[in-house]
Amino acid sequence: MDAITLIPLALLAGAALNGLLSLLSVRGRRILEPLVALIAIAAPVSALAAALHVFGDVSHLPSGRIEVELFDWIAAGSVNIDMKLVADNLTCVMLLVITGIGSLIHIYATAYMHGDEAYPRFFACLNLFTFFMTMLVLGSSLPVLFLGWEGVGLCSYLLIGFWWKDAKNSAAGMKAFVVNRIGDAGFLLGMFLLWQTAGTLEFDGLRRFAEGAGAAAAFGADSGVFGASVATLACLLLFVGATGKSAQIPLFVWLPDAMAGPTPVSALIHAATMVTAGVYLVARLAFLFSFSATALATVMVIGGATCFFAGLMAVRQNDIKKVLAYSTISQIGYMMIGVGTGWPNVGMFHVVTHAFFKAALFLGAGSVIHACHHEQDMRHMGGLIKKMPLTAIAMTLAAAAMAGVPPLAGFFSKDEVLWRAFATGTDAGMFAWVCGMLGAACTGFYMFRLIFMTFGGSYRGHAHPHEVPGRMWATQGLLALGSVGIGFLAVPHILGGHDLFGSYVNQVLPLWAQPAPAHGEAATEWLLMGTSTALGLLGIAAAWLCYIRNPRLPDACARTFPRTAKVLEGKFFVDEAYDAGVVRPLEKASQGFFHKLLDRGLIDGLVNGTAALAQGMGSVLRHGQTGLVRTGIGLMLAAVAALLLLLLG
């Protein structure tokens, strides 16, 4: 058994075992909890050990990759897709994040979910999710990746609607699934187009095709859709899938609703792993995107716009988890900008750093909610720094890292993204850069608004908050420390570092943009670095002003600019627009046309009609049964007569 196969297998086993146990504990036997917790933690930890092993192997092998073929998956005529796992540098990065941060979150969750009546089911789903996520990154071809993609979507649905007895949670799960599905349609279409163009969906094969002789012609050919080239269309279609999974404009509406799930779910799925799947996809297919400047520009523009607008939406949210949700959407915007610049390593690095500080923040939020007895409104919190000092420190560190305070992790990753965006020199890049800068200001503001409202001032709630148990503060603490230190993996050259992360990942990713700007432009780089940091600190200062120094300031601003406040609070009314423009018409169409006409009218009509036809025929033919002797004899004679007529006539 290779280490690489062990990774998904361990997680699948954990999910299966806990699944079986979930069937047992219908009567809520509490003795089961430690066993379930053990299995649930053992699975990702073993996967982590295997991932480290794989990481070691990949670094030492000359080919720089490990390939394992599991079995023939699809064999239908000319379509032959194998279930193959491949690990190269990019995969290892993702694997370590998934299993490492995943393990910490699993440990936290065993304490957070204590006492829940569906304890085993939760961990079965959580392990299953991690399994699918590993399959996603280990996939050697687009279909295998898609398998993981769909699987994480499924588990996301299961986990968001975990407390399904409340209909709102199920609705949120449904919303996530349906919106993702829309993205998946684009993904599928993109896959089909690639298959048609390149004849293969293996990443290897596609790469070879792209580097081959006819690639430019094939990819540059007119696809017939608004004159876009084949490459542009395929990339855009795949990117639609990415916007769904990674909650970018226009398919981000599911993520805030997804906060209905338990907080460890939000931490794992909606901060650290699943939502980064779209970024991974674009990075993995960077060689393809390099054929289409349009696609890359689109990625940057969407990333930038999302970054800024989500940041604005976070500013007026009062639910602590919703702030973090919009923050996630905004930060993924940065990642998208990063992979759209043509230097995908900067986007990937932000994935890593974001995983640390966002997970720390979500776990901290979970601790706060847990301590305040399931209170999630920040207006009823405050002064918690005295009651939960450890949590407070962890969250503040993570928030500072997110806001880009040097030398914490977010500073390094965000700055690289913005620098590369600026350095592309394209219009899209400039737009993304501006959005990113403004987003940095927003980030500082809303993040520290959260910190100050939650931990500063005096307690405004009704519960008796206390510090959380060991497992919980330890794991979030570790993550917070990670968000402090991990930045040093990618210290840019200008600051004297060697960008270890970048050079590691770039071994497998192609670079299409012009090489790194030479020292001659160092001044620009310093200037930009300084500006973005300053904006972040400005945001923090503004938050301090509004929420510590002069608490009446926010309301005063709201009164002065009532319409702006309304728009911000209403999250730009995107949900309402979708509801009116898409959901309602679909519902009407389903009811009126599909249900009444097609379902009841046509299909039921056909079925009932067949029955009616049989009945009708029966009642007609029935009259042939006269019961008289002469009828029978007459028919006999007629038959004989017919025969004779045939023979003699």
Next chain:
Amino acid sequence: MHDALFWLCASLAVGGAALAMLRREPLKCALSLVTSFVALAGLYFQLKSPFPAVLQILLYAGAIMVLIVFVIMFLNDESAAPGKGDLSRGGLVFAVLLLVPLGWVLIRAIWNADWPMMRAAPEDFGTVPAMGEKLFTTWLYPFEVLSLLLLAAMAGAVLLAKKRLD
């Protein structure tokens, strides 16, 4: 002479049959049929088959028809007879539609067919010894089974027509 005899017997046979089917009272039908059967016996005589002819008169006209006449008179119940609605109109239409073409086809086939030359019959054709020879050699098995059949028929008739004593 031969022809005239044939025409006499033939017309009696067909005429008697037609009357048998058309008359209202069943007794009169039966008697017409008897006439027809006797005419048939005449036809058999002309076909150089004296033994079958005599059998026809003895058994058919003499035994079976007597039995039928007996039953007709036994069940002489006016109220039970169909009376006015005895002829079925639907049946008539169907019969005409079916049997007229059939008859035409058959008769045409008979008259157009290539029959083999008929030779003169030997003296002992159709006589009792000739028939006996056939019956007790080629047709022995059916002959014996026939006796069983007659026994069964006797028993069955008695059983069916018996008045229930309960």
Next chain:
Amino acid sequence: MDPRPYLTVAVLLFLLGAAGFLVRRNMLVLFLAVELMLNAAGLALITFARMHLSMDGEALFFIMLALAAAESAVGLAMVIAIYRNRHTLNADKLDDLRG
């Protein structure tokens, strides 16, 4: 000699019997019609026997005659039984199997 007139008579007798069976309602007359048809067959048998100068046909005629006797005995017994039960000789009234 020519078999054709005899065979024509046989056909006519058979058709008359069939027509009678299809038309009449009185059970006893129906019975007569059946006997008529049997006789038509008998005439045909004798004619062919004469034609081929083989006594097989006449032996068959003998067997058929005996069969007709047996059948008429049983049939008439049934008519009597039906009459006892239903007090009718109208075959159309016996339509219990009507769909």
